[in-house]
Amino acid sequence: METFKRYLFFQACTLVFGIVGPIFLILFFTTQPDPSMKWAYWWGLFITAADVLIALRLAGSAGKDKVPGDVRIAAAMAKRAQARSKDPD
Structure with missing residues (x-):
């Protein structure tokens, strides 16, 4: 039910900002x-x-149980940068 409420919120927002189509x-x-x-x-x-x-x-x-994609990408990049800084090369 939470996803449906979130969908209704996003649908209302997109129709407010994208009202040109229905017009x-x-x-x-x-x-x-x-x-x-x-x-x-x-x-x-x-x-x-x-x-x-x-x-x-x-x-x-x-x-609620998912981490947004941008946070996952940022965490992966930080982990990669940390691994590179530990390399003696």
Whole structure:
């Protein structure tokens, strides 16, 4: 349930900052059928899908039992630097 709450939070954030996609979709569906408005449908669909995928990725990447990726990378680099400083070469 915690992951779902985190997903809802990230989804709300991405839709607030990426509101352009849903606006394009609303624009496309509320205007009269016009072939020149196809771009609004496709861009709206693409941006909205990207927002959803970003929210899913963010929600799944950080859990209570998981260490964030950047911390793991920083720890590995520090360990490597420490090993190099101990080498007599």
